[in-house]
Amino acid sequence: MTETVRNFTVWEAVLHAFLNSFPYMVLALYSFKDHWRFGKKVTISVLTVAVILQMILVPISLFSGKQAVFDIILSVIHVVFFFSVVKDHIGKLIFSVLVLTNLGTLVVVCAKCLEGFFFPELALLKYHYTNQIFTLIMLIIIVPVVYFFIFKDMSSPTSDTDENSENADVSGYMWHYLWLIPAVFYLIWMFVSYSGGHSITENRMNPVNALYLLLIDAGSVLIYRIIIKTVQLYEKNATLQAENHVLSIQRMQYNSLNERLENMRRTRHDLRHHTALLKQIRDNKDFDALDELINSYTEKNLLNQPLVCCENETVNVILALYSETAYNNDISFSIKANIPNDIFVSKEDLSVMFGNILENATDACKEVECNRFINLNATYKTTASGTPSLTLIVKNNYATEPSVSDTGVFHSTKHAGDGIGISSVKRTVKKYDGACTFNHENGTFTVSVVLYATGNSSENII
Numbered sequence: 001m002t003e004t005v006r007n008f009t010v011w012e013a014v015l016h017a018f019l020n021s022f023p024y025m026v027l028a029l030y031s032f033k034d035h036w037r038f039g040k041k042v043t044i045s046v047l048t049v050a051v052i053l054q055m056i057l058v059p060i061s062l063f064s065g066k067q068a069v070f071d072i073i074l075s076v077i078h079v080v081f082f083f084s085v086v087k088d089h090i091g092k093l094i095f096s097v098l099v100l101t102n103l104g105t106l107v108v109v110c111a112k113c114l115e116g117f118f119f120p121e122l123a124l125l126k127y128h129y130t131n132q133i134f135t136l137i138m139l140i141i142i143v144p145v146v147y148f149f150i151f152k153d154m155s156s157p158t159s160d161t162d163e164n165s166e167n168a169d170v171s172g173y174m175w176h177y178l179w180l181i182p183a184v185f186y187l188i189w190m191f192v193s194y195s196g197g198h199s200i201t202e203n204r205m206n207p208v209n210a211l212y213l214l215l216i217d218a219g220s221v222l223i224y225r226i227i228i229k230t231v232q233l234y235e236k237n238a239t240l241q242a243e244n245h246v247l248s249i250q251r252m253q254y255n256s257l258n259e260r261l262e263n264m265r266r267t268r269h270d271l272r273h274h275t276a277l278l279k280q281i282r283d284n285k286d287f288d289a290l291d292e293l294i295n296s297y298t299e300k301n302l303l304n305q306p307l308v309c310c311e312n313e314t315v316n317v318i319l320a321l322y323s324e325t326a327y328n329n330d331i332s333f334s335i336k337a338n339i340p341n342d343i344f345v346s347k348e349d350l351s352v353m354f355g356n357i358l359e360n361a362t363d364a365c366k367e368v369e370c371n372r373f374i375n376l377n378a379t380y381k382t383t384a385s386g387t388p389s390l391t392l393i394v395k396n397n398y399a400t401e402p403s404v405s406d407t408g409v410f411h412s413t414k415h416a417g418d419g420i421g422i423s424s425v426k427r428t429v430k431k432y433d434g435a436c437t438f439n440h441e442n443g444t445f446t447v448s449v450v451l452y453a454t455g456n457s458s459e460n461i462i
Contacts, residue, residue: 010059016127017058019135020108021074022051023143024100025081031096031151032086043085050081091175096154098182099224103146105189106217110142111135113210149225153232174231181227185220189213310337314347315354315378322358322374331365331372339380344388344453345432353392353428354378357447360422361396364445368399383452392449402440425449 025047029036036043054074061071082097111134115122122130281290309319319335326333345353358374365372374396383389422438425447429436432451439446 012127012129012132013059014055015129015132016135017055018051019132019139020104021054021078023139024104025050025078027143027147027151028082028096028100029085031147031154032088035086035088037085037087046081046085050077053077089175091177091179092154095175095179095182096151098179098186099146099150102182102185102189102217102220103142106213107135107138107142109210109213110138113207114138117207146221149221150228153228174234178227178231181223182220185216188216309335310339310378312337312339312341312343312350314350315339318351318354318358319376322362325362326365326374329362329366329372331362331374334373334375337376337378339378339390343380343390345390345451349428349431352424353449353451356422356424357392357394357449361394361445361447364398364400365396368397371397373397388453390451392447394447396445397443398440398445399443402445 029043029047038046054077057074057077061074078100079097083093086093111131114134114137115128115131119128119130122128278290309316309323315337319337323333323335325331358376361374365374374394377391377393379391381389381391425436428434429449429451432453434449434451436447436449439448
């Protein structure tokens with residue numbers, strides 16, 4: 001259909017709808033490509049439906065004379081589309097929608113101003129194809145600039161708040177209010193577009209208005225750039241503080257375990273001398289000396305606990321330590337560990353991973369009234385692709401149901417806020433290109449971890 005109605009045709013209205021929807025939706029999706037709610041096929045399908053719906057509604061709105069009502073509907077489509085396919089902080093999403101809206105208005109005003117300069121008579125025909133040509137030119141110029149200065153860093157790795165609760169708190173607090181800045185610029189746009197007693201088309205064709213709004217938008221882009229960089233700086237600072245806190249705790253744990261390992265070695269060394277002394281006492285039948293030797297041992301010497309659980313010395317001392325804790329708290333501790341001494345995981349990372357998991361397991365078991373248990377199964381092997389891997393599965397019962405935040409982070413049972421132990425395990429897993437899961441069901445908590453030699457792609461063998 002090419003019949004001219006109200007100084008423009010259907011195909012011109014459809015082209016107008018496409019140019020004023022598709023580029024901005026693609027820009028938003030590409031900028032938040034790491035935060036899509038759905039897979040690629042579903043997301044592209046939703047994009048296609050949203051664009052086609054707008055290409056149908058825009059001509060209807062222009063020919064029906066009820067453009068204001070349809071403008072509201074089209075705005076709702078944009079918002080619903082963006083919020084339905086992108087998963088991020090609501091303040092950041094509102095900020096992005098308002099920035100895109102201001103960007104779209106700038107493109108429309110500049111395009112109409114240029115059309116009025118080169119084709120003053122055609123510019124009065126509202127959605128003539130010449131307007132779409134200048135719209136396309138402005139999109140080619142403005143969209144890359146806006147992406148580079150604003151949206152390129154909008155969804156950077158530092159804004160990934162799933163792994164760091166402090167990072168999420170900092171950025172979340174800031175995004176609660178930062179959206180007000182583009183909202184103010186949007187109000188300025190609306191005032192300039194509809195003020196002065198002229199039609200919106202005449203206001204857009206006015207070079208003074210176009211230059212004024214162009215300068216405002218240039219300043220707003222710089223402000224948005226500063227905002228994004230400031231948020232990134234705060235997020236990086238929060239991340240570094242959290243990492244330093246975790247590293248200090250890990251160092252304390254590692255030093256404590258090394259001290260325990262040295263004590264165990266010393267005890268084994270002393271045991272040889274005590275054995276010789278026992279033989280001498282037996283030969284001399286000196287029962288007083290025997291009583292004195294027995295009393296020198298405490299109930300925590302764990303003579304009835306296994307001293308060797310696996311070949312790896314670091315893991316062995318951790319298992320021996322928590323075997324002692326389990327014994328003292330009536331916890332049945334089942335261990336199946338096949339880990340050589342020389343593996344790709346550092347001693348410190350082994351102590352952090354095994355220590356945090358077993359500490360959480362023993363703390364949870366202490367609250368159970370009876371039949372407390374911890375089952376540990378650790379295996380070192382090579383995958384089918386030749387990649388060395390370490391698998392750890394720990395199961396324990398619990399009395400208090402674990403509490404999980406909206407971001408999937410487990411809350412600590414020792415202090416207010418999120419737990420550090422699981423976060424430390426996740427950091428270790430990420431370091432070795434691995435995977436981990438944390439499940440709780442029917443009173444049993446299960447931790448499954450797999451690590452791979454650094455630099456190799458992970459395979460899910462849990």
